[in-house]
Amino acid sequence: MKHTLAVLVENRPGVLTRIAGLFARRGYNIDSLAVGRTDNPLISRMTIVVDGDDRVIEQVSKQLYKLIDVIKLTDITNDEYVDREMILIKVNADPAIRGEIMQIVEIFRARIVDIGRNSLIIEATGDEGKINAIESALRPFGIREVVRTGKIAMSRGPKHKNGKSQELL
Amino acid sequence: MGITGAQALIKFLEEEHVKYIFGYPGGAVLALYDAILESKKIKHVLVRQEQAAVHAASGYARVTGRPGVCLATSGPGATNLVTGLATAYMDSIPVVAITGQVGTDMIGTDAFQEVDIFGITMPITKHNYLVKDVNDLPKVVKEAFHIASTGRPGPVLIDIPKNVSGAVFDYQPPGPVDLRGYKPTYKGHPAQIKNLAKFIQEAERPVILAGGGVISSNANEELYALAEKINAPVTTTLMGLGAFPEDHQLSLGMLGLHGTPYANYAVTNCDLLISLGVRFDDRVISVASKFAPQAKIVHIDIDPAEIGKNVIVDLPIVGDVRLVLEELLKKVTKKEHHSWLQQVKAWKESHPMVYGNLSQLRPQYVIEKLGELTRGKAIITTDVGQHQMWAAQFYKFTKPRSFISSGGLGTMGYGFPAAVGAQLASPDSLVVAITGDGSFQMNMAEMGTATEQCLPIKILLFNNSYLSLVRQLQHFLCGKRYCGVEFTGNPDFVQLANSYPGAVGLRIEKPEDVEPVLKEAINNGKLTVIECRVSEEELVYPVVPPGRSLDEMIHYPVEEGGTNE
Numbered sequence: 001m002k003h004t005l006a007v008l009v010e011n012r013p014g015v016l017t018r019i020a021g022l023f024a025r026r027g028y029n030i031d032s033l034a035v036g037r038t039d040n041p042l043i044s045r046m047t048i049v050v051d052g053d054d055r056v057i058e059q060v061s062k063q064l065y066k067l068i069d070v071i072k073l074t075d076i077t078n079d080e081y082v083d084r085e086m087i088l089i090k091v092n093a094d095p096a097i098r099g100e101i102m103q104i105v106e107i108f109r110a111r112i113v114d115i116g117r118n119s120l121i122i123e124a125t126g127d128e129g130k131i132n133a134i135e136s137a138l139r140p141f142g143i144r145e146v147v148r149t150g151k152i153a154m155s156r157g158p159k160h161k162n163g164k165s166q167e168l169l
Numbered sequence: 170m171g172i173t174g175a176q177a178l179i180k181f182l183e184e185e186h187v188k189y190i191f192g193y194p195g196g197a198v199l200a201l202y203d204a205i206l207e208s209k210k211i212k213h214v215l216v217r218q219e220q221a222a223v224h225a226a227s228g229y230a231r232v233t234g235r236p237g238v239c240l241a242t243s244g245p246g247a248t249n250l251v252t253g254l255a256t257a258y259m260d261s262i263p264v265v266a267i268t269g270q271v272g273t274d275m276i277g278t279d280a281f282q283e284v285d286i287f288g289i290t291m292p293i294t295k296h297n298y299l300v301k302d303v304n305d306l307p308k309v310v311k312e313a314f315h316i317a318s319t320g321r322p323g324p325v326l327i328d329i330p331k332n333v334s335g336a337v338f339d340y341q342p343p344g345p346v347d348l349r350g351y352k353p354t355y356k357g358h359p360a361q362i363k364n365l366a367k368f369i370q371e372a373e374r375p376v377i378l379a380g381g382g383v384i385s386s387n388a389n390e391e392l393y394a395l396a397e398k399i400n401a402p403v404t405t406t407l408m409g410l411g412a413f414p415e416d417h418q419l420s421l422g423m424l425g426l427h428g429t430p431y432a433n434y435a436v437t438n439c440d441l442l443i444s445l446g447v448r449f450d451d452r453v454i455s456v457a458s459k460f461a462p463q464a465k466i467v468h469i470d471i472d473p474a475e476i477g478k479n480v481i482v483d484l485p486i487v488g489d490v491r492l493v494l495e496e497l498l499k500k501v502t503k504k505e506h507h508s509w510l511q512q513v514k515a516w517k518e519s520h521p522m523v524y525g526n527l528s529q530l531r532p533q534y535v536i537e538k539l540g541e542l543t544r545g546k547a548i549i550t551t552d553v554g555q556h557q558m559w560a561a562q563f564y565k566f567t568k569p570r571s572f573i574s575s576g577g578l579g580t581m582g583y584g585f586p587a588a589v590g591a592q593l594a595s596p597d598s599l600v601v602a603i604t605g606d607g608s609f610q611m612n613m614a615e616m617g618t619a620t621e622q623c624l625p626i627k628i629l630l631f632n633n634s635y636l637s638l639v640r641q642l643q644h645f646l647c648g649k650r651y652c653g654v655e656f657t658g659n660p661d662f663v664q665l666a667n668s669y670p671g672a673v674g675l676r677i678e679k680p681e682d683v684e685p686v687l688k689e690a691i692n693n694g695k696l697t698v699i700e701c702r703v704s705e706e707e708l709v710y711p712v713v714p715p716g717r718s719l720d721e722m723i724h725y726p727v728e729e730g731g732t733n734e
Contacts, residue, residue: 010350014299018291025292055477062474068296068316071350 002031003057003077004153007046010069011037018067019046028052028060032085032150043071047083047152076155083153086125088113089135092142093120101141108134119144171337174303174329175200176207178267180340181310183210187238189229189593190214191222193249195242197269197282200334214593214622217614219246221586223253223324224612227262228550228590231573234387236263236317237590243269244282247328248289252580254324255293259577260408261385263322265313266294272332273301287328295323303336307343315346320353321472322385353471357488357496364484365443365467366500372441372465374509375401378424381408381576382446382470382490389413389569391494392445399504401443402513404432406453408576409446411566416545421513422522425453426713427558430520433711433719435513436461444468446490449479450577457481459718469493522562523725525707527680532556532631532703536563538683539601539629542691547599548573548591552584552608554638556631558709560603582611585628589615592624599627599691606632606659613665619696620669627690628666628698633705634659641708646715666698677701 009015016035023030031049038045050060057075065073093101093115101120105112110124124134128151135146172180178201182190191214194202205213216222219241226237241250247268257264271280287299296316298309306329313325369375383392383405389412396403396419403413404421413420421432436442442464447453454460457480468475468482469490476485486493524533536559539547545567551557551574566572573591575583588602609630619626636654643651663674673695677686690697711722 014287014291017288021291059474059478062476066472066474068348068351 001053001077002049002051003075004081004083004151005046005048005050005061005064006074006076006153006155007048007064007070008038008072009044009046010071011042011044012069015044015069018069019048019064022063022067023050023060026059026063028056034150034152047150049151074155076153080156081153082156083127083151084125085128085131085151086123086149087131087135088147089122089124089138089143090119090145091122091138092118092144094118097141101138104134104137108137110134172340173200173204173334174306174336174338175204175334177303177307177338177340178310178329178334179204179208179211181307182238183208185314186235187211189590190238190240191216191225191229191590192240193219193222193242193246195246195269195282197243197271197331198240198246198334200331201240201267201269201329213240214589214618216586216589216618218612219249220253220582221589221612221615221618223250223257223264223266224580224583224586225590225593225618226264226266227253227257227260228573228587229594230257230263230590231587232548232570232591232594234385234570236265236314238265238267240267241269242282243271243286243331244284246282247284247286250286250326251289251293252578254290254326256575256578256580256583257324258293258295260575261322261381262324263317264324265317266324266326268326268328269334270299270328270330273330274332276330286326290326293324294326295321297326297328299328300333301330303333303338306333307340311343312346312348316348316351320351321382354473354487355471355489355492357469357486357493359496361484361486362493362496363500365486365497368441368465368467368484369399369443369501369504373506374439374512375399375441375443375506376421376435376439376464377401377403378406378436378442378444378447379403379409379412380406380445380447383409383412384446384569386446386471386489386491387569388445388491388494391491391498394498395494395501398498399501400506400510402435402510404428404436406447406450406576407561407574410561410572411569414545414567415565416567423561425450425719426455427562427709427711428719429522429562430711430722430724431513431516433713433722434516434520436464437718437720438512439464442466444482445494446470448475451479454480455713455719456716462718520724525725530678530680530683530701530703532701532707533559533563534680535629535631535677535683535687535701536560536603539687540564542684542687543599543601545571547571547601548595550574550584550588550591550600550602552602552604552611553579553581554605554608554636555641555707555709556603556605556608558638581608584608585612585626586615586618588626588628589619589622589624592619592626593622600624601627601629603629604631605637606630606634606656606662607636609662610656610659616666616669616672616696620671623671624696625694626696630662630698630700631703632659632662632700633703633707635705637705637707638709640705644708645712662698662700666696669696672696672698674698674700
């Protein structure tokens with residue numbers, strides 16, 4: 001089963017390597033890893049999606065937490081949370097079929113962010129299901145290039161799991 | 170008043186009561202060596218290869234319980250530390266390694282003697298640093314010592330570019346260490362400790378399994394008190410040897426692949442296994458699903474990540490072993506286990522630790538004699554191989570921090586440099602490095618270091634011109650097809666020893682030589698190599714075959730006259 005981990009880490013050189021390296025050498029499979037700094041410039045937040053049974057996830061969490069640079073780690077899989085991913089898709093788009101593509105973009109509430117002579121770049125955000133759906137809807141036109149950010153996630157409601165600096169310092 | 174980064178570092182090491190730095194100089198650490206020269210409190214021990222520096226620091230740390238310090242230059246100097254850091258990491262030994270680095274302006278340019286030791290050592294250190302600003306140096310060094318020696322101990326590396334160690338700055342003493350992401354749990358959960366007391370109350374066949382964590386938390390007295398109070402037999406892992414006196418009637422000796430038969434039987438048949446500071450290595454448990462199948466397993470460890478990693482436990486307690494046992498002792502009442510202890514005694518009598526007769530020189534006999542002559546009180550360091558297992562099996566350890574060996578990584582070449590650190594840590598102790606001809610040759614250049622430091626280490630060398638533990642594996646697993654395990658180019662080790670100033674070489678060829686030669690070596694006050702010519706046929710027994718449970722071990726073969734009479 002896929003688990004979503006929210007990990008607060010020190011914003012320092014080498015931290016990403018430490019975390020990615022830990023996954024690699026212990027044989028855990030990262031599905032996606034998204035990282036950026038929080039409102040506190042000294043702290044970054046990672047959203048890590050990892051696949052495994054409960055024992056694997058427990059080990060992953062404990063091993064991650066052992067790293068000195070990991071400040072806090074929460075498995076939010078069973079919480080109510082909002083998650084988003086962003087995708088940019090460059091798709092073949094002869095002028096004759098642009099209308100059809102624009103309809104699809106409309107349906108997914110996505111946006112066209114660039115137009116080339118024979119191609120379009122489409123930007124979409126949403127949960128993983130939506131992103132997968134728009135990707136497959138556009139596939140018949142011929143996808144030239146795809147870039148996805150990986151999932152970012154945040155628990156709903158008043159819980160402070162998003163690295164509020166006043167809580168930590 | 171400004172001082173250099175290097176001076177600040179040495180000043181801090183002095184404040185940490187560091188007495189020795191094991192190291193090897195180079196271009197990127199010139200400022201550090203210059204600063205050492207000014208120190209009256211710190212002595213530099215020049216090794217012959219950097220790997221020995223980190224092993225010596227680790228030997229020093231294992232004996233004293235305080236961080237050992239080693240120093241190497243950038244590039245090859247730094248990479249030579251890798252094996253020793255991994256060794257210390259696997260065995261949770263506090264070591265602070267300092268490496269030089271090319272100047273910050275040159276980092277990333279593939280400069281002469283540049284290597285990314287920060288990246289290389291990430292997976293084999295508890296934590297590591299690359300210091301890019303001299304103003305960060307005091308804080309980093311303080312954190313490094315804190316991290317290395319608290320919680321679950323481990324090695325920490327500090328990589329210092331040469332312009333940083335050479336930079337003059339306004340030294341400000343670092344404040345208290347406060348790391349947001351590092352707050353080890355020392356006290357065990359009271360409810361869990363209460364549950365353990367209840368488990369103990371209900372158990373009829375308890376066994377205590379003591380690991381290296383008992384030694385690093387200095388919990389041997391609490392362990393002793395618990396064992397006596399609840400009358401539970403005690404077995405140890407390799408790393409736990411010495412945590413419980415082996416001359417005690419409750420001692421079962423070592424558990425595992427080459428453990429004693431009675432320890433392996435006891436654990437397989439116990440109904441409660443109280444595991445203290447162990448990590449359930451595969452050499453200890455063999456097959457996880459068949460390990461202690463009838464027992465409730467209790468696991469006390471300071472590192473939560475160890476709990477449930479290799480063995481599923483019924484009762485986890487995260488905390489420092491000593492503090493948890495202290496609390497536990499208040500909650501348990503005296504228990505007797507007459508029939509269980511009778512059963513354990515019967516196993517000891519029916520399956521004692523034996524070896525072949527003395528028609529030839531047996532390494533087990535030599536080690537047993539050494540144990541008798543030193544009354545189990547010497548500091549024994551070992552390399553890795555058959556000799557290591559025999560030392561673990563036949564030397565009766567009676568005190569903690571007296572068995573210094575590479576348990577987790579199984580590092581050949583560890584024992585002798587570790588003995589250098591151990592002897593400096595405890596100058597009045599008899600330090601014996603037990604080794605084989607294969608292992609000794611990996612770091613025998615350290616004879617020079619030991620000579621220079623006037624260390625009266627005894628090197629008990631079992632020479633059969635074979636890499637005999639690998640030969641043993643090929644014997645059992647490859648149908649005796651021996652490949653790459655014979656040494657035909659061995660030196661005359663006695664002459665080799667004699668060629669070092671102040672050192673001597675002795676030889677044991679027959680069982681009757683053992684006692685007089687060992688006595689001579691013990692009393693001569695000199696660095697001594699005692700070469701024992703032993704048969705290549707000797708195998709380590711008992712042995713648990715791969716995939717089998719601990720009680721399915723192969724005993725010493727009867728046809729070979731298993732006896733220690």
